[in-house]
Amino acid sequence: MQDLVIRGVRPWGGESADIAVRDGRIAAIGADLPALPGEEIIDGRGCLVIPGLVDAHAHIDKTLWGTPWHPHQAGPSLMDKITNERQVLAGLGLSPEVQSARLLRRLIACGTTHVRTHVDVGPDVGLKHLHGVQAMRERYRDWMDIDMVAFPQTGVMIRPGTLDLLEQAVRDGAEVIGGLDPVGVDRDPKGQLDGIFAIAGRHGCEVDIHLHDRGDLGAVTMEMIAERTRSLGLAGKVAISHAFCLGGVEPARLESLIALLLENDIAIMTHAPSGTTPFPPIRLLHERGVRLFSGSDGIRDTWSPLNNGDMLERAFMLAYRSGFRDDAGIEIALRMATYGGAQVMGAQHYGLSVGSNADLVLVAAETAAEAVAYHPPRRLVLKRGRVVARDGQALLPANA
Structure with a gap:
């Protein structure tokens, strides 16, 4: 030094x-x-x-970075993308440790100093992704601060044994337990959320749930997340990623959800999804005091070939999709890619x-x-x- x-x-x-x-x-x-x-x-x-830039929502275990170009082949639905991903990754036989290390160079070059990565955990892959990224993290501990979210990409209740694997992942070193569309994927919101929050309660870990479900379906799930956050005393330790529903509910329902987020200190992540996908109203949430952060999501993977791991560019996309043209609005996007992510990760002395x-x-x-x-x-x-x-x-x- x-x-x-x-x-x-x-x-x-x-x-x-x-x-x-x-x-x-x-x-x-x-x-x-x-x-x-x-x-x-x-x-x-x-x-x-x-x-340092903070990529607080990534999937570095599944990147295709550094491999030959792979044309995008997935269908339009979430389950199409999950099925395609499992088929492609199984065929390529890539190492999560090697791939995450390849991507690390890119992230460092772009100024990222902290990453929260979701790593796949499930019956098909076991804890292979977790242990691979864990080995990479130890190797490069002086170059990057990395937190891991145990992420059930293929579902929880529809994949028996997943809850046990998620709990073992937390025992093995994952700082955060994740979830995925308790209604849209599992069709059992009570089962998934009860299981995930029970693990968080036993181990004192944080929770970060992917919530793509839109409109009232997503809003109901958000209310259930807030209820469990309150009952288990997990205020300040829960995040909801994507939260598309915040961009597509009626104003009165939105105000009710904002009140729940503030009451339970639940953070919201958005990466500015492409196309016409609804996403959270960033300026409004910022003005109300909701904690906001961002991340790359997938970086050149089977979900999209376009993301490149540059969090300054990600802030640009947040500002662009939000219609920000004034400096104050643009700076909200940058704060999501710096201070917002650092706060969610619990980064010390940042x-x-x-x-x-x-x-x-x-x-x-x-x-x-x-x-x-x-x-x-x-x-x-x-x-x-x-x-x-x-x-x-x-x-x-x-x-x-």
Whole structure:
């Protein structure tokens, strides 16, 4: 770890300042900071500096990154996509450990310093994906902070034995237990939610549930999630990912759901889904105080070939789909890809204040909004004070 002083940068687009980094943390921020003997001096060239990007909803165990191009073949429905994924992955025989490591280089190059990844757990794959990503995480622990969500991609109640596997995944090191469309996939919302929340209650882990069900169907499920969050005292430890229903219910129902989210401190993740898919009203939720975060979702996988792991670009997509043109709106999207994700992950010492870990990204932009609008290659990425990427290239050794 090299102590250093970065000269002439603009923290979150503010006034130009120097940042001193010592022992992996921000030691000082100010004008004309003195460098101590032996400290490296980096010319920040007037760049914007933001805290490390946080991809708080990814599926890095299933990426096709680094493999030959695979044309998208899945049908339109959720179950079509799940079935296609299982067939393709079984045929390719890829290693979750190898694939997640391949993708890690890309994420580092893009300035991501924290990832919450959902890893598949189920009767067809057992705990192979969990253990593969776990091995990769240990290998690269100095390069990236990674949390794992035990994720039942093929369903819970319709796949006997899945609840037992999810609980074993938590015992084996998953920080979070996941769920998937208790109505749309399982047709048994009480069974799935009771099972998942029982595991969370026994182990004290967090919960992050995929909820694609739209309209009133999704709203009812959200109410059931809030009820269990309250009864088990899990406020602040539950997230709902996608939450399409928030973008497609009547105003009165939306207000009722927002009240439940606030009462139980439930966080909402959206990645700005493509097409005309409804998604949460970001500005309204932000103004009401609902915790918001974002992530890449799948990155070049069987679900879509388009996502590329760049969280600045993801913030752009959030702003674009939300119709944000003002700087304040665009910055909401960036905060979802930084502070919002860090908060959900429980990241310690995160941010741009003195004492924070020096997880920093330098971008050739004057303001945070400009960085989102143009999302240029990252000039410099630091992880706990160590330079891990430069000019859009990760500095991982070739044989790492």
